[in-house]
Amino acid sequence: MAVDADGAVTTAPEPASLDRQAGSRVETIQLLTPEGERLEHPDYPLELSTDEVKGLYRDLVLVRRIDTEAIALQRQGELGIWASLLGQEAAQVGSGRALGPRDMAFPTYREHGVAWCRGVDPMKLLELFRGVSHGGWDPAERGFHLYTIVIGAQALHATGYAMGIQRDGLVGEDGEAVIAYFGDGATSQGDVNEAFVFASVFNAPVVFFCQNNQWAISEPLERQSRVPLYQRASGFGFPGIRVDGNDVFACLAVTRRAMQAAREGQGPTFIEAFTYRMGAHTTTDDPTRYRLATELEAWKLKDPLERVKAYLVRTGGADAAFFEAIDAEAAEVGRSVRQGCLAMPDPEPMSIFENIYSEPNALLDAEREQFAAYLDSFEAGEVAR
Amino acid sequence: MTTLTLSKAINEGLRKSLEADPKVLIMGEDVGKLGGVFRVTDGLQKDFGESRVVDTPLAESGIVGTAIGLALRGYRPVCEIQFDGFVFPAFDQIVSQLAKQRLRSLGHVKMPVVIRIPCGGGIGAVEHHSESPEVYFVHTAGLRVVACSGPADAFTMIQQAIASDDPVIFFEPKRRYWDKAEVDTTADLAGALPLTSARIVAEGSDATVLSYGPLLRTCVEAAVAAREDGRSLEVIDLRSLSPLDIGTVVGSVRKTGRCVVVHEAPVTAGLGAEIAARVMQECFYHLEAPVMRAAGFSTPYPPSRLEEHYLPDLDRVLDAVDRTFAY
Numbered sequence: 082m083a084v085d086a087d088g089a090v091t092t093a094p095e096p097a098s099l100d101r102q103a104g105s106r107v108e109t110i111q112l113l114t115p116e117g118e119r120l121e122h123p124d125y126p127l128e129l130s131t132d133e134v135k136g137l138y139r140d141l142v143l144v145r146r147i148d149t150e151a152i153a154l155q156r157q158g159e160l161g162i163w164a165s166l167l168g169q170e171a172a173q174v175g176s177g178r179a180l181g182p183r184d185m186a187f188p189t190y191r192e193h194g195v196a197w198c199r200g201v202d203p204m205k206l207l208e209l210f211r212g213v214s215h216g217g218w219d220p221a222e223r224g225f226h227l228y229t230i231v232i233g234a235q236a237l238h239a240t241g242y243a244m245g246i247q248r249d250g251l252v253g254e255d256g257e258a259v260i261a262y263f264g265d266g267a268t269s270q271g272d273v274n275e276a277f278v279f280a281s282v283f284n285a286p287v288v289f290f291c292q293n294n295q296w297a298i299s300e301p302l303e304r305q306s307r308v309p310l311y312q313r314a315s316g317f318g319f320p321g322i323r324v325d326g327n328d329v330f331a332c333l334a335v336t337r338r339a340m341q342a343a344r345e346g347q348g349p350t351f352i353e354a355f356t357y358r359m360g361a362h363t364t365t366d367d368p369t370r371y372r373l374a375t376e377l378e379a380w381k382l383k384d385p386l387e388r389v390k391a392y393l394v395r396t397g398g399a400d401a402a403f404f405e406a407i408d409a410e411a412a413e414v415g416r417s418v419r420q421g422c423l424a425m426p427d428p429e430p431m432s433i434f435e436n437i438y439s440e441p442n443a444l445l446d447a448e449r450e451q452f453a454a455y456l457d458s459f460e461a462g463e464v465a466r
Numbered sequence: 467m468t469t470l471t472l473s474k475a476i477n478e479g480l481r482k483s484l485e486a487d488p489k490v491l492i493m494g495e496d497v498g499k500l501g502g503v504f505r506v507t508d509g510l511q512k513d514f515g516e517s518r519v520v521d522t523p524l525a526e527s528g529i530v531g532t533a534i535g536l537a538l539r540g541y542r543p544v545c546e547i548q549f550d551g552f553v554f555p556a557f558d559q560i561v562s563q564l565a566k567q568r569l570r571s572l573g574h575v576k577m578p579v580v581i582r583i584p585c586g587g588g589i590g591a592v593e594h595h596s597e598s599p600e601v602y603f604v605h606t607a608g609l610r611v612v613a614c615s616g617p618a619d620a621f622t623m624i625q626q627a628i629a630s631d632d633p634v635i636f637f638e639p640k641r642r643y644w645d646k647a648e649v650d651t652t653a654d655l656a657g658a659l660p661l662t663s664a665r666i667v668a669e670g671s672d673a674t675v676l677s678y679g680p681l682l683r684t685c686v687e688a689a690v691a692a693r694e695d696g697r698s699l700e701v702i703d704l705r706s707l708s709p710l711d712i713g714t715v716v717g718s719v720r721k722t723g724r725c726v727v728v729h730e731a732p733v734t735a736g737l738g739a740e741i742a743a744r745v746m747q748e749c750f751y752h753l754e755a756p757v758m759r760a761a762g763f764s765t766p767y768p769p770s771r772l773e774e775h776y777l778p779d780l781d782r783v784l785d786a787v788d789r790t791f792a793y
Binding site: 214215216217218219220221222226227229231234236237238239240241242243244245246247248249271272275276278279282435436437438439440442443444445 | 530
């Protein structure tokens with residue numbers, strides 16, 4: 082992304098196949114440059130106190146630390162798999178901190194940073210990736226729905242939930258809104274496009290937050306789209322905006338504005354957070370098979386954490402003691418994640434039969450009894466020996 | 467008692483549910499002004515408004531996916547899938563999302579969503595309008611699957627399905643929509659047969675005939691015809707396909723010693739296969755003959771000029787019964 086002289090308008094380096102499109106000049110909202118320089122944008126004024134900036138920096142560091150620890154735990158066989166958010170911290174923390182307590186978020190399986198902002202215990206995320214549960218948290222408790230693994234399916238759940246808000250009469254002053262997370266690959270899914278249609282025709286209070294991290298496992302963006310993703314929104318009849326996904330300030334400001342518009346009854350917005358998946362798709366993936374190291378190196382220069390640190394240093398908002406304290410807290414969070422994971426018990430075998438139905442199910446009960454008797458037969462045998 | 471068609475009986479059941487609980491919604495294609503292509507939702511939008519009886523965009527996955535979101539918000543959506551063959555675009559949302567929310571949340575989330583599907587053939591329709599996709603859903607834990615066969619039952623079953631906190635796939639036999647029967651629309655749900663129970667429709671002693679949905683009537687007619695041949699058939703309407711009321715089935719087969727399962731869906735891995743396996747296990751020493759199946763062939767549903775040959779009819783049911791007497 083080349084930053085123009087005024088620093089506000091940038092021309093994204095579109096892949097060759099996108100260059101043929103009319104209007105290939107793309108505005109990307111940016112409020113903080115990779116060098117930590119603060120920019121203003123007339124549509125997205127953002128007033129942040131030094132403490133608020135420090136808070137965002139803390140979020141970014143801690144979610145990266147949780148992520149790093151989880152990757153290590155997977156490498157040591159403690160997690161079955163992990164989907165890293167490395168590089169996407171600003172998109173997740175910026176949008177996550179834009180939500181109000183009564184708003185609802187519908188994540189994919191990579192929104193660990195949003196989960197952090199919503200106050201979901203990181204242990205619940207690890208439970209899923211360890212294979213102890215499929216999630217198991219109460220979505221209503223923190224306004225954060227369960228991780229959804231089928232690509233794009235949650236965009237419809239978010240839209241339906243937003244239609245519920247409308248029926249509750251909670252659009253308008255003091256309204257509520259929903260945010261649906263998905264990635265660039267998901268924009269090719271029927272469910273995401275159907276969600277756009279439903280949200281549009283019903284004017285539902287939902288914000289579609291797409292983290293375009295450039296890669297859907299091994300498939301680059303140009304395998305999903307010939308136009309910049311945010312431009313898709315116009316065809317559905319609602320605004321689309323591209324934001325620098327590595328800029329936590331911009332992600333916060335743009336999401337805040339879109340959520341407020343949704344709450345007030347102005348309907349959906351599509352936000353394309355232009356970012357980069359710095360790690361593998363998951364711990365089972367090997368990105369060296371399909372992408373160049375130079376690309377990774379270029380994105381390293383746009384690191385979402387470094388620019389906030391540079392800003393805090395540049396403005397004198399934080400001293401060395403602050404950064405040391407954050408690092409120490411991160412180390413502690415890492416330790417606690419590790420200990421929590423290692424201490425996590427396997428579920429009881431009979432729990433296989435639980436939480437399938439709310440009402441009694443005679444056939445399932447019969448299978449449960451049979452399996453319990455089978456298990457008991459081993460224990461009886463061991464006692465006899 | 468009022469004489470109602472099956473279509474009208476479901477309509478009255480929906481109306482009762484809409485009146486009883488403001489969280490109940492109806493959503494689907496053409497369910498509003500038109501009243502549904504089979505008129506099952508006729509007049510409901512006029513009386514309950516566009517936000518409770520919702521004409522949706524033409525997208526089945528969208529209908530079920532947004533219904534899941536509405537249920538998460540505390541609503542009780544009743545989705546109409548216009549025809550059986552159109553449920554497949556919604557398959558992921560039903561099988562991977564709707565059915566799994568409860569387990570995924572370890573019981574924190576309930577999914578009171580009903581998906582109504584007009585099913586089965588016999589109406590001279592084009593492709594995708596005559597299918598019987600019930601076992602795809604029976605095979606999916608987390609879903610309940612029911613099939614109504616006549617007006618009186620349908621009136622209560624739809625209300626029970628809506629009252630359930632679990633997702634219910636509700637099959638309606640489209641060629642029976644205009645069958646009429648007496649329905650007590652003042653009846654209290656508390657006194658109704660539970661949604662999980664099968665019903666013995668005709669008592670008999672020589673063979674048990676199990677069916678559901680569109681072929682239940684055919685089986686009752688077969689029992690009348692068999693009586694003229696001196697054979698007493700016990701006809702059971704399964705009603706609940708998941709969970710199966712296997713206790714009622716077993717009780718009957720232990721009495722008669724013979725069992726025939728009848729459905730329109732293809733015979734291979736159809737519900738008859740599951741029932742045969744369970745009857746074998748529970749009634750082995752009572753059986754006089756193997757469990758027989760009169761079902762659709764293991765082919766795609768044929769063009770409508772051939773459907774009378776594809777669909778099991780009274781004679782094919784009686785033929786299957788005859789074969790159980792050959793042992």
